[in-house]
Amino acid sequence: MAALSLSNVSKSFGKVEVLKDINIEVEDGEFVVFVGPSGCGKSTLLRVIAGLEDATTGDVQIGGVVVNHTPPSRRGIAMVFQSYALYPHLNVYKNMSLALKQERQSKAVIEARVAKACRMLNLEEYLDRYPSELSGGQRQRVAIGRAIVREPRLFLFDEPLSNLDAALRMNTRLEIAGLHDALGASMIYVTHDQTEAMTLADKIVVLRDGRVEQAGSPMELYNNPANQFVAGFLGSPSMNFLPAGFIAKGDDRTIGIRPEDLQLVEEGSLTATVQHVERLGGDTNVIARVDEHKLTARLFGQHSIEQGQTIRLGFSAQRLYYFDAQGRRLS
């Protein structure tokens, strides 16, 4: 049984169509990431699933039941917000137990569930503190704990890591992945960060302008993108695009090549001028220009390449992706 299924969901605010005919299935226990640039409608889609916005047309089914007119609290979901959204006038315990109190759970159940969530998230010492007395990472853990205690069918995460600093973001990312394994619940996670999407997801849904561009497992999308947008969005540094005319005269397609597929070769077919070098220790990213086109090459190890130097880059023809003028993938 699907944990969530969206069929033909559209949403308009006045004349602006934010979501256009969305169809998505989320299996039980699956971790699905909605990813896309800002303004692509991914947060709105999450709010439609949560019931905070009504879909203009289409059906939202959670656990096989149509919930179009069910209020958020009865949908069997729990949501974690980007700004944490903790109740500032309640302490950690009350923040976590509020929803259970609203459900009229017995005191014993509430205490047991809060205690369990606190153990999972290492929050035991902070139960009496107020949100203003916690650090960003602790607040986010409380927000996650508030979702866990409800034992929902479906977890919704709305960019939960974007207010955290880089080191904390990675730790919390691992924690969320651990939680998913431990709880076995279905999770939907919205982000604009493709690294988060790639590392966490069982399935990635790439959105653009309110449309699903492609859905599939991370490696499927990485190796077999349906179009130029998906190809460029996933992967870091992102894919290079060049007119195919550079390689074969008269070819009007666009070729795409991943930065890691470019090598420094004496007889390479592309001659480029080095514009900038990023030395990361393990990797070296070389940003170079071929005419007016920018190319990024990701070279393994450390290289002594200087700015302004002319280099020759080669690649294997099997690693090329071809796109037509509309950005569709050509096989």
Add this chain to the structure above:
Amino acid sequence: MSQARANPVNAVAMHGALILYTLIALFPVFVILINSFKTRKAIFREPLALPDSDSFSLIGYETVMKQGDFFLYFQNSMIVTVVSLFFILLFGSMAAFALAEYRFKGNMLMGLYLALGIMIPIRIGTVAILEMMVATGLVNTLWALILVYTAQGLPLAVFILSEFMRQVSDDLKSAARVDGLSEYAIFLRLVLPLVRPAMATVAVFNMIPIWNDLWFPLILAPSEETKTLTLGSQVFIGQFVTNWNAVLSALSMAILPVLVLYVIFSRQLIRGLTSGAVK
């Protein structure tokens, strides 16, 4: 940090300006207070002198206590002010929540309409209000005053509170909805506590004009049982003779409750500002 910022000239100038302003603001209150403890002759001979053993007299307070039902007036003023404030805050915050929180047709127009009252003095409608009160039989009741003051205070209350409620994070309200709080619970248990400083501001802004008003008590409720303190004090001001001792004593006593209310609300104000409620 404070070392780097503290320019002594600036600090002195700033404190000087504030002290000067405080003195100007407190001076009339001070004059009323000292003169209320003086004999009539002393008031006119040296209005600015402090009461000494010769000029000290409680005659003003005695007159006030004897003549007129001062405590009843006091009670009337208190009831009118507190009940009006309660209604202003209740209805004002409810309207503000609706305007700030819900998207509906004409939201903007409704907000402007409700704010219009800030620019139009309610006293222009005195005749119509009086006719209405006569028709409904509310003349010479405290309700007449309470209704008028509530109407008078609402525009500013709605305006200020809706601005503050818009600043309460949307995520917070969404989280509450996901947690199963009803719209009423979100309003009462989440939004109201967060806008408490704004509520205190509105209360202070409205309290003083209501307490001091002479116009509407004189027109709508001049009967002996419904006189407010300000109106009650007017019996000592005659066309030919004014009993200054009594007037000043009555005014001195009238200041006290406002002062107490102000201290209560301003503490709320400060606590609200320093609690760091919203992230």
